[in-house]
Amino acid sequence: MQKAIFLDRDGTINEDIGYFCDPDRLEFIPRAFEALRLLQQSFVLFIVTNQSGVARKYFSEDDLVTFNKYIQDELKKQGIHIRQTYYCPHLREDNCECHKPNDFFLKAAEESYGLDLKGSYVIGDHPHDIELAHNVGAGSVYVLTGHGKKHFEEITAQPDHVAPTIYEAARWIDQYKDE
Numbered sequence: 001m002q003k004a005i006f007l008d009r010d011g012t013i014n015e016d017i018g019y020f021c022d023p024d025r026l027e028f029i030p031r032a033f034e035a036l037r038l039l040q041q042s043f044v045l046f047i048v049t050n051q052s053g054v055a056r057k058y059f060s061e062d063d064l065v066t067f068n069k070y071i072q073d074e075l076k077k078q079g080i081h082i083r084q085t086y087y088c089p090h091l092r093e094d095n096c097e098c099h100k101p102n103d104f105f106l107k108a109a110e111e112s113y114g115l116d117l118k119g120s121y122v123i124g125d126h127p128h129d130i131e132l133a134h135n136v137g138a139g140s141v142y143v144l145t146g147h148g149k150k151h152f153e154e155i156t157a158q159p160d161h162v163a164p165t166i167y168e169a170a171r172w173i174d175q176y177k178d179e
Ligand SMILES: [Mg+2]
Pocket: 008, 009, 010, 011, 012, 016, 124, 125, 126, 146, 147
């Protein structure tokens, strides 16, 4: 069975500038490409992102889908293959089943692609990314980019590792993945 990396989007792969859906404002985190190229040697890559900007009507779901595709295409130009991007368009208050830290999308990916979730990892800059990992028994790395520093004190579920950026997160996972 294949193992996966479930990547948060804003603040983890690209700079988090608040709710946005605009290619002109997309800026990748430094060395994110190197990190993802390293990870995809051993893992299938997915993006799992909460995008409540849809529910807040800051942008439409169609625009979000187009923008997510744009991000995947930009990554593809760098030799990085994202198997699928999963997004929750709801508010936390909607109590939907797909809002992180709910494990809905990870279970869906497991079902669709036959993944080994226990051997997989979540990388993210929010405590709910770590809770998400715990919910399926996956490993987790908390990054200090994006909102990572701001929310660090709020972590309840312990990450396996804390890394300054996705680059160090990838190096750490690559080193310890078989243990
Ligand atoms: Mg984030």
